[in-house]
Amino acid sequence: MTHLRGKTLLASGFHMPERGTVDELTDALIAIGADGVIQSVRRPDEAGYEAEKRARSAEGNLVTLPTGSFLLPGLVDLHVHAPQYPQLGQALDVPLEVWLHQYTFPLEARYADIAFARRSYGLLVDDLLASGTTTALYFATIHQDASRLLADLCLERGQRALIGKVAMDNPDQCPDYYRDASPEAAIGGTQALIDYIHAHPDNEERLVRPVITPRFIPSCTDAALEGLGALARSCGCHVQTHCSESDWAHGYVLERHGMTDTESLDRFGLLGRRSVLAHANFLTRLDMETIRVRQAAVAHCPVSNAYFANAVFPLKAALEKGLHVGLGTDISGGPIGSMFDAMRGAIMVSRMLETGTDPDLPPEARSRQSNSRVDFRDAFYLATTGGGIALDLPIGRFEPGYQFDALAIDTTAENGTIRLWDDLDRGDAVLQKIVYTASKPNIATVWVSGRPVK
């Protein structure tokens, strides 16, 4: 595994700065600064290419990706419940509100035990890095010590991470054994984690950032939501929460606040350029417009939608309206922590939205939204560039000024699952096969900010 800070990488691969157009890099020279930021990207037909290649090689600073390996931007997971890692693949057959109380809150409460947290979070971060997730937007738990530990581990292992202490103080919706004691505790604990992450001695490059994290409106009192909104305004930190996820969650907010989640979050000051709303399945037209105007983002979690949402996020409509959208695995509402599965899920559910699923209806009446399909290009865009835009961070593409977060996909790995055929697979057909068929053994190397992390 090669450190790439201060080096130039000679590589072929793919990225997608603009939605709809795959940019294929063939034998590109990517120069990476000592700070892990991309300085230049040169292609063989550009002036100075050969001279740069010779000079960097003579200095011993040229690193060449092997033939059969393809470079992709690091994958950005916009929705991960870090403490739910131990229950991946469990209890997906009950409704959200039952799942939370019977399984999820009891598990999250165990993070009061720091030894348990260390084991679980260590495995999670290693697993996600090995899966190509270079940036993760994490919900932690209500606990200060365990949330700090997650930040420490991300810094130690080199993962770019945005981490929120979960705020949940509503006694009507949160159990006694797992709840912030008061609105002040929810707000104060959030502030304490922000301070810890900002002052962390190993976080000079701001690899880890704090996030204001009201779990969702049902779990928070109005006093907590108000205080967290004020904090968001004063510190400019990212905000994450769940928005209109299921019939129950959406209906609860309509009943308690007499308005949708989006409208309510907006009036509390929780909807801004650095806000990421998970799910957002039940948005009204006006909600979509509000999210667009606020420049907030949606974390589309297609796999989890199938289990808990009673609906599917209208991705294509949101993209065409110009919303910022990225993808999330939603560990553990989604049972797999791989962004490749999130990409495949996004494509698959969009096809079902388009065709509809009821064979008793004639084909022309079966679909609620015609033209709602997305393809592998859109999915790849969302998992890379889209995630970077959602987070307002310079990640997700290979351009000067962007962080060198990347993965090398080895399409020749025998124990992997990609099979290329020279005469069939050219151009973005290779990317298509990678998106649909890559698995962990194909992920040869992962870099975050030029540092090898797998």
Ligand SMILES: O=c1[nH]c(=O)c2nc[nH]c2[nH]1
């Ligand atoms: O998918 C979900 N996972 C959660 O942990 C959660 N909490 C509130 N709403 C939620 N939805």
